[in-house]
Amino acid sequence: MDVHHRVKASRWFVELSKQGPNLPRDYAKYLRDGIWELRVSIVGHQHRFLFAFRNEVVIVTNAFLKKSKRVPEEEIERARAAASDWIDKRGWEAS
Numbered sequence: 001m002d003v004h005h006r007v008k009a010s011r012w013f014v015e016l017s018k019q020g021p022n023l024p025r026d027y028a029k030y031l032r033d034g035i036w037e038l039r040v041s042i043v044g045h046q047h048r049f050l051f052a053f054r055n056e057v058v059i060v061t062n063a064f065l066k067k068s069k070r071v072p073e074e075e076i077e078r079a080r081a082a083a084s085d086w087i088d089k090r091g092w093e094a095s
Contacts, residue, residue, distance in 0.1 A: 061079040
């Protein structure tokens with residue numbers, strides 16, 4: 001990801017940390033099974049960051065450039081597994 005894209009994505013992560021699940025749907029969307037999508041569009045590039053919430057922690061699990069209308073199922077599964085692993089390693093009950 002080039003530096004300009006990283007700067008814009010960083011701004012959205014700051015907003016995510018402030019607003020949590022209250023970000024407008026254009027920017028953050030609930031997918032399923034506790035997994036959310038942060039949408040960062042920059043000059044035709046559709047960056048997607050998948051994440052989960054655990055208490056007041058945002059667990060960013062994976063990122064990709066979106067090339068189709070739907071989020072690929074394997075990306076959602078990868079996010080679920082990574083979030084679950086992160087929670088398990090910290091001794092929190094996965095729910």
